[in-house]
Amino acid sequence: MKNLRHGEFFGQTNKTLHFDGLTITDTEYTHPFVDWHYHENPYFTFLLQGNMKEGNKKEIYDCSAGTLLYHHWEDAHYNIKPDVFTRGFHVEITEKWFENFQLSKDKVEGSFNIKNPDLKLLTYQIFKETKLNDKSFEMTINQLLLTIFSQLSNQKDNLQKKPAWVKHIEEILHENFTEKLSLADLSQTLDIHPMHLSRDFHKYFQCNLGEYIRKLKIEKSLSILNDFESLSEVALECGFSDQIHFIRCFKENIGITPLKYRKILK
Numbered sequence: 036m037k038n039l040r041h042g043e044f045f046g047q048t049n050k051t052l053h054f055d056g057l058t059i060t061d062t063e064y065t066h067p068f069v070d071w072h073y074h075e076n077p078y079f080t081f082l083l084q085g086n087m088k089e090g091n092k093k094e095i096y097d098c099s100a101g102t103l104l105y106h107h108w109e110d111a112h113y114n115i116k117p118d119v120f121t122r123g124f125h126v127e128i129t130e131k132w133f134e135n136f137q138l139s140k141d142k143v144e145g146s147f148n149i150k151n152p153d154l155k156l157l158t159y160q161i162f163k164e165t166k167l168n169d170k171s172f173e174m175t176i177n178q179l180l181l182t183i184f185s186q187l188s189n190q191k192d193n194l195q196k197k198p199a200w201v202k203h204i205e206e207i208l209h210e211n212f213t214e215k216l217s218l219a220d221l222s223q224t225l226d227i228h229p230m231h232l233s234r235d236f237h238k239y240f241q242c243n244l245g246e247y248i249r250k251l252k253i254e255k256s257l258s259i260l261n262d263f264e265s266l267s268e269v270a271l272e273c274g275f276s277d278q279i280h281f282i283r284c285f286k287e288n289i290g291i292t293p294l295k296y297r298k299i300l301k
Contacts, residue, residue: 036073043074048061048062055173055177056132056133058125059124059176063120063122064114066114067116068113071113073108073109074108075109079125079126080104080125084100084121085119086100089115094147101258103154105143105147110146126180151186153241157179158183162299164179166299167299197239201239207221208247212255218232252284255272255273256270266278
């Protein structure tokens, strides 16, 4: 089985950044099949464009644009890519980075698909920072990455403490976020009191229901931004009431307008 060393990824890497024990790459996937392999460092894979299939010892993921995966060090996996342009963004984290910020690299283990929209939006912000000519981008990326690891650690610690309705509502929201949802209907579906749902939702999702749904919509918009010429069409496809609302929410979450992000992506 092939062991990929520091900074080594399959495909054609178009841009690489090295700083503070991090290696960040923007890579086009060119191999239709990549056999079982592992990396010597933990890293995140963020699919910017296209799609692929990835398998590890536990699961197989159908990955489309917007998919965020975490791979622990020396965790084996393989990839299958259809005949479409596919582009990935990688953040590789060395032992030095964990030591600099007094973290254990074993705090988060395994290979898994991250579905939390907060963590995806933070990763979009990391990608954005690598494309902007800003002197403080290294500090900003470290801060964003620390926030991601903090949330991942909290999720792991609280996994056994979550009541059943938390996973149920997460599935409902991910499947129906473009539709009009009401607190009363959700409470009835989950069989819990509206006040209880309203009070405890923030405890498990770190935001209110409306904010969470808007984050899911923005996450969706980022994955289809290049599929439509008109921002009105993107807004409609993601469940926003109009283009103005979409642009405002996009800028609140990503820090720049959809059109500026589209230029960065190209």
